[in-house]
Amino acid sequence: MHLTEQERIRRSSLQELKRRGIEPYPAAAYPVTHRSRSLADAFEEGVEVSLAGRIMSRRIMGKASFAELQDGEGTFQLYLNRDVLCPDEDKSLYNDVFKKLLDRGDFVGVKGVTFLTQTGEQSIEVRELTVLAKSLKPLPAVKVDEDGKVHDAFTDPELRYRMRYVDLVVNPQVRATFEARSTVIRTIRETFDAKGWLEVDTPVLQAIPGGAAARPFITHHNALDIPLYLRIANELYLKRLIVGGFEGVYEFSRNFRNEGMDRTHNPEFTVMELYVAYKDYLWMMEEMEQLLAKVAHRLHGTHKVTLAGNEIDFTPPFRRVTMRDAILEHTGVDIDGLDEAGLRAACEGLGIETDASMGKGKLVDELFGEKCEHHYIQPTFITDYPVEMSPLTKAHRSKPGYTERFELMINGTEVANAYSELNDPIDQRERFESQLKLAERGDDEAMFIDQDFLRALEYGMPPTSGVGIGIDRLVMMLTNQTSIQEVLLFPQMRPEVFATGPDLGALEAAGVPAEWAPHVAAAGFETVEDLASIKPAGLREKLNGFRKKNKLDLPALSLEDVESWMTNA
């Protein structure tokens, strides 16, 4: 294994700690009395404290040193004085262990007494120092100067996402984003629980991927020998629970869609879906206004949030615009009364590409998506979607051809989608059948018919309103992030390829003498496959050349030697 100089030094420090009888990875719990931020907030001098965390920096000045200890809350300054830490003759804990054998990134526990330095910095004078875990790889050396400017920032997105653990250690704002994410989810959960709604779990593996229009991931169940789909939505299951008599159910659902990835899409993402009986989409709009205002206020202490240079105001009520008016306003096209041909002509007149698989719903969707969506920066409910693009939504109470649906747009992006749920089983069956026709026309995202769901509706579902909130996007909106990868701890990445290194055992098994195997690998033939990729004569020539160049104390190889390995390979 290739180690950098810094890694080799840390490993030798590790061995030296062990040699001195200091366990670098002790098993025992370390008793902690305080943590950094709460200690700073209620600071008093002369208090005995015990903290644990990572050493994030050291400023060594001979017989005294300062260090930054980073724990789960933040950082706190340590002051280590040689003669305080080591009051007896033996000064090795300070001189050797702290100054030489410990590094930035190591976990330690300290016991000591709080005090203020001459410059007024809250500090702990360390009386006891315990090694808790040695770090063998150096952390990126991020520094912040007195103006708050960050130097040598760890910013490479690939490294940050692949090694989120490092990102979290050195970039406090990243930790803050994920704490905010947790606060968003917790606030929603507390709000819903207080209203008596039930948090439920429904299947992730589904035989029919329903509830949304998207391409699913397919897997296979061996015992049943059937294909199963990772859920693209949980909507149909939650509605079954409303049929079953629960009056309010919600689920934070990890959904999976086998589609593109970009700064607003990840193959797996989180939607909070809520269904409440005896309500409609008008009620749901008010409910969402109150919820988002509460979440924003919990995070920021205000309803006004900065996002990508805009101030987003979550103060209720939010603006409401019908889909028809939105399209009329931004394109001059009145979709009311237009048939499929008319819509297609309107799209093409605006430079929107269409194809034969697109029905009325899809065409309206294109008009809105291309020409309107990005205009809605402030929270806005877009309401009353055409029936063709909403197969699970109840027909509008007074506008024929439309449904009782809204989407909440923030910063030009859809954050929530809600309906007065379709509970007429006959209408629902017809909607599914028209989806089937779309599928026959080539729309590979048209919904499957879920016969069991239809049966459930036939038993009767009360009037219900449902909503799905894109949690990842909502967190983006509330934490001023423009990439979904910044709000997912482990965003999807192409799998990393690790250098496997030479397989000496396999080389020897193929007949390569043990004394030759490392040299064969060093010459570039690391695996049996590598051996098989070249003619014996060529291999012999290269290896003997390598032997001569590196003055190996080994007999030259004969063609027979090499041929015998190849036969075994």
Added chain:
RNA sequence: GAUCUCGUAGCUCAGCUGGUUAGAGCAUCUCACUUUUAAUGAGAGGGUCCUGGGUUCGAGUCCCAGCGGGAUCACCA
């Protein structure tokens, strides 16, 4: 999937129209230093210039292919 763009030390980055032994700051190592805070001062080590081809007397630099990332687009929430 398409287009553009990037890949140089542990980290952040220079490296000109191709030209000696590839540089800087931080980090690391050695020494000094008892209230510092981007600690300081002196010295030292550290490189598969992403990989593989090609052009050339000569490639980190130019060309081709590949791998990986980012951005834009398509699909989508």
